[in-house]
Amino acid sequence: MRTLDLISMTGGAVRGQRMRSLLTGLGIAVGIAAVVLLTAIGEGIQRFVLNEFTQFGTNLLAITPGKTGTMGMSGAVVSNVRPLSLEDADAVRALPKVRAVVPMIQGNAAVEHASRSRRTMVLGVNGEVPQVWQMHAALGRFLPQDPPRRARAYAVLGSKLRDELFGTRTPLGERIRIGGESYRVIGVMASKGQMLGFDLDDTVFIPVARAMAMFDRESLMEIDLLYTPGVRADRIAREVHTVMLRRHGEEDFTITTQDQMLDVLGSVLDVLTMAVGALGGISLLVGGVGILTIMTIAVKERTAEIGLLRALGARRRQVLSLFLAEAVLLAVLGGVAGLVVGAGGAWLLGWLIPALPTHLAWDFTLLALVVAAAIGTLAGVVPALQAARLDPVTALRDE
Amino acid sequence: MIELQAVERRFQVGDEIVHGLRGVSLSIADGDYLSIMGPSGSGKSTLLNILGLLDRPDAGHYRLEGTETTTQDEEARAGLRQHHIGFVFQAFHLIPRLTAAQNIALPMTLAGVAPAQRERRVAEVLQAMGLSDRARHTPNQLSGGQRQRVAIGRAIVMQPQVLLADEPTGNLDQHSGGEVIKVLEQLNDQGITLIVVTHDPAIGARARRRIRMLDGAIESDQ
Structure with missing residues (x-):
């Protein structure tokens, strides 16, 4: 047929x-x-x-303390983990293909202005945030590129925090108290919205060394670095790994590239x-x-x-x-x-x-x-x- | 040439074994005209099914055109049916969604004959059956007599040597029945072997050779 x-x-x-x-x-x-x-x-x-996720920019790589994986006697090992320090951040910044580095620590503190007070997320960062995280100030400017240990007491508000504390008035030049310390407001961020439950607008950014002191921590929570576009993520990761291993002597840190996160x-x-x-x-x-x-x-x-x-x-x-x-x-x-x-x-x-x-x-x-x-x-x-x-x-x- | 030799066919009905055919021997020359008559259950239809290679004997031999068919498998027998045997049924068995021409063409379609060749042959057959103006009609647009003529056309389209008709006038009135018999007899005149199973003595009597069956055996052969 x-x-x-x-x-x-x-x-x-x-x-x-x-x-x-x-x-x-x-x-x-x-x-x-x-x-x-x-x-x-x-x-x-x-x-x-x-x-x-990629709205925070691509070509990102994050270093976090500790190593994921199974370890015996985890309690003892964790106490031996060397903290992720500002010096580590400087060391990776020295790598040729690295464009910018943000050492980061995060905590919670009361932010006060005049009679108003609000508990909010405090992010200790440096002046390279706009470049690395693709976030920009809508008003004023972001934190200046001060030497980390001698950074001036400036703060940049998230848009929601600004609304809560100042309403429609301009906060630029105003003094606020964060965790009992006095800061001068120099900028307000553009609204970023929520991500995974974090309200990125209900935040205040202050210099990282001051935040570490405020929260009494020796270790950074994360170092984010931006590398030159076109460079392979795994190559940068290898170089960063070498530098960190030389500094720490053992692998007590984790490197995550954004490619991996997205994967x-x-x-x-x-x-x-x-x-x-x-x-x-x-x-x-x-x-x-x-x-x-x-x-x-x-x-x-x-x-x-x-x-x-x-x-x-x-x-x-x-x-x-x-x-x-x-x-x-x-x-x-x-x-x-x-x-x-x-x-x-x-x-x-x-x-x-x-x-x-x-x-x-x-x-x-x-x-x-x-x-x-x-x-x-x-x-x-x-x-x-x-x-x-x-x-x-x-x-x-x-x- | 059809040769049956001591053909037996038994059926299991419940616990009993019923003898459909008991030792039937029969030889039919090419171009012969046979009628097979007998009461219900006498084995007429069983004999016709065996002659048409639709059924297989339990014992005995059946040679068609010199080919022993009892040892052949179903595929080979389907091939023999396709090329050597035409069937005409009481209930016409036309496919309702196909036109008269398509129904007639069906055996050629199944055999994979090329459309051009098919069309030529179907036009010839339609002409011979007097149905040229009904080619595009579906069965339900045709009278009983016309339907049976379509069925006869389908039976002869592959130019078989043998035409088996099972009560071909059973569903027709006297006039159309007479017409259908006339068409079948014309085909016989042109050389086809015609075997008609019928209850109707008048139709049975027209055949050159008349076989009466009783209880699965041939009672008389004149």
Whole structure:
């Protein structure tokens, strides 16, 4: 039998039961639409989240104290960890491809002005924050590039803290008290919004050495460094590692490049997208059961026809492929319809709710179509085998 | 040339074994015209199914055009059916969603004959059946007699040597039945071997050779 004839006979059988084929295809269409729509939302969220993270700039590398991994007698080891110091920060700054370095310590303290007081996050940093974290002052300027140990008592407010303490008045030049010490306000940051529960606007930035003294800590919490674009992250990481190892004598620090962070985040979000895709897959499975049901009924109804085909010389294999092709055609037609509906839905959703990012994941979409065809094949196999195994004499007697 | 030799066919019905055919021997020359008659359950249909290679004897031999068929597998027998045997059924067995022309073309479609060749042959057959103006009609737009003529067209489209008709007039009125018999007899005149199973004595009597069956055996052969 010619392939074209097979297709046209199959198409004729599907057209012959218009309403029934429509409803059967609808089952698969709903499944595919669900997969497409859900993965589009998943993919959109993934992009959104990654964007949130890269808003602090790329080409970043972070050094944190301690080594992740399993250690024996952790208590004893931790006490031997050398603190991450300002000197460490200076040492990595001396590396050729490093553009800027921010030593960072974070704590909580009361910030007071006039009669108002507010407990807020205090970030001890240096003047290189605008470059490294891609954050800029909306009013005044950021902390100056003072020598770390002799930094002047200046503070820069987050936008929300400014609103809380000063309202609409300009805070520039005003004196505030942080943890009991007096600071002069020299700038207000542009609003950055929240990230992972941190309100980045409810913050005050002060020089790092003063913050270390305020919180009575010898160690920095993190050193962030910005390297020249185009340099491979792992090369910089290796150089930083060498410098730090020479200074500390042992590996009591951890280096994380932003690529690694994004990788981890990306793989977590991939799993999320896959999970919602699988959720849509369940409805696809239900659609497959629909095809199985309809094909079983079709074989029962067309028993006499199968007998006739066999009498006319059709081989078992031909009967099998005719019914299998019918199941696959139903599934693929449903799949294409579902694809159109899903893609249209994703577009509509993006248009109606701009805050909810959607992005058509083409690989998932193609996969969904392949899965639809596969489900059609799987659902068609049992009824098609039933049809092929019919005894022609018995089948012909069926009215 | 059809040769049956001591053909046995048994069926299991519940606990009992029913003998459909008991030792039937029959040889039919090319171009012959046979009628097979007999009461219900006498084995007419079983004999026809075996002749048509739809069913396989439990014992005995069946040679078609010199080929021993009892040892062949289902694939080979399907091939023999395709090229050597045409079937006409009481219930027509037309496919309702196909046109008359498509129904007639079906055996060629299944055999993978090229569309151009198919169309030529189908046009010839439609002409011979007097259905040229009905080519694009579906079965439910045709009368009973026309439907059976489409079915006969389908049976002969592959130019088989043998035409098996199982109660071909059973679902037709007298007039259309007569027409259908006339078409079948014309085909026989052109050389095809015609075997008709019927209850109708008038139709049975028209055949050159008349076989009566009883209890799975040939009772008379005239």
